[in-house]
Amino acid sequence: MSDRSSSSHAWWKALFRLQETGLFLGVAAVLGVIYLSSARDSFYSPYSLQDMLHQIALFGVLSLGAAIVIIAGGIDLSVGSVVALSSVVAARLMRDWLPALWLGAAPPQTALVGLTLVVTLSAGFLIGVFHAFLINQIRLPPFIATLATLAGLRSVARLISLSQPIGITSDLFIKLGNDTTFTVAIFSVLAIILSVVMGMTVLGRHLYALGGNEAAARLSGLRVPRLKLIAYGLSGLSAALGGILFAGSTGQGDGNLGIGYELWAITAAVVGGCSLSGGAGSIRGTVLGLVLVQIVIKGTGQFKWGVSSTEVEGLVLGTVVVLAVAFNQRNNKSS
């Protein structure tokens, strides 16, 4: 009996040591506060929850890629610019470039969208490969390499779009980013795949090892340049996917889309337990961090503050981020 009691006690202790437990409690606490407030009915309405899920999926795609790079000991500041670039590339592919292949005939919708997705995602992956090249071969620090492309790719996006929003007319493409079911399904599949890769494969363990101690990883025989290429490639790929979804959601490719979105992606990863020094965090935690951030944003919007809720949002979100990260750090130290 005492054995059973002590094992049960150990189980509870282990549960509370889990990094995600703090996030679960944070999410539950925020949901509880909203439930007890005057914002309950509007926040918990199906439409509101659906909108929140949609935003979680849209920003989640970006956060997953950002999390992998952070776990691998890097940083990707170019996410927002890749979102803009991929949105205008996709829009121009569908409006101008791909229809030319059909020599004036109307291209089939599915083939047009399919080709657009393949080309845009490949472009995103290649941007990640370019980041890895700058970091591995030119020896630029990741912060500088991706800071340069943050500015450069935004400029390329504006050049391609001629600084004008490009309307998207394909219903199928719009559905990907505008229909919550599609967007959430895409995000969920990506989250599950990346969670399995990071938690259950050799590649995942190598990425953690790289982020934990690059020198040790190199001395252990890990192929560090290749691992960085994979991490940045995945981040570029997920940012391009985000660009496709945001373009579908807004119905436009826009060189000014996604300004500051890299900060949202990094915030979700950090709140979710990813350490900016690398080697720590998880896809699970990132998703939970993202959920917490989006609940706070949505919840803040539903309260009647007497001033514009968008003016209060940053203050509330900043406070929650500080509390969440402080709790994570304290929890990690004690465990």
Next chain:
Amino acid sequence: MISLVRRFPAATFAVCLGFAAMTGCGGGAGGSKPQASSKPRIIFVTNSNADWWTAVEKGMKDAAAELNVDAEMRRNEGSVQGQIRILKDVLSLPDVEGVAVSVIEAKAEGVASAMRELRKAGKIVIAIDSDGAADSREAYIGTDNRAAGRIAGKVAAALRPKGGPVVVFVGSKEAANAIDRRESFFAGAGDAFTELETFTDGGDKNRAAVNVRTAITKYPEMGVMLGIWSYNAPAIAQEINKFAELRAKVTVITFDLDERAVDQLANGWIDATVCQNPYDIGFKGVKLLKAKIQKDQKTINEMLPGGATTIETGVRVILPKADSRVKVDNVMTIEEMKKWLTSKGLKSS
């Protein structure tokens, strides 16, 4: 440092030369003086990257071709800092003789100061679309946003005589056109209309859509949705159309005519839009700048009679179909507006 200069004199010279070129060395504190030419170069600086600017650009290009001017549009991404940076860039271009600025925030001293610097450097500066401080520009071309707001208010009162609570959507509350349109909307609509909240999106179109969704759940009692900036219109129409019951009791009033809003208005998802004439703003902007650069007093007097500093380009009220309740000047149906757009080669206005 000295030893470096001694070891690499050529590189040091090249770096100094590059730095001098970047900072406009020799031009004094006020930047480079413009160089007069037979084909003057002018730059339009936008406040955001909304679709609306495409129509301004078309007017600008048509005027540039007709009047033999080299005109270029530089689009700001929606931030004060971004606009200041563009204005500073223009300051370092010696061949630019005229600048038209849509001032992003009326009270942003950085923008006003950058415009004053441009004037000090000898460039002609005018404000278009959204006005700035009086001493920062020589003239303003655009809609009298106060008048436009009042007209929007009157249209709302005509379509909704009993009034109601209003939710407002805008990119930035501080923009002069936003302040003018919002304040005068309520003045024109009357006391029966009260403001519930103004949602801002900072120029982020995804956020604009999120704000509409938030308002729908937060304020089920709202009676009017007012979209102040052009892209707010499609964001409102897209969402409100999903709720037949709510749509039936909410009046949607917007400004300008975004490309996506054309069909939405035709479908009746928007009740009325108060539309500026961006094409005219672009055309007249080039014409006035050229006249001022070349000191063509006759054209200046024609455009700004009696020493005026404002050119009013007027507004049109666009409705899904003719409605006898709306008794204001310049009312058009969306079908009439579509014909006008086609005649100018435009998709939005």
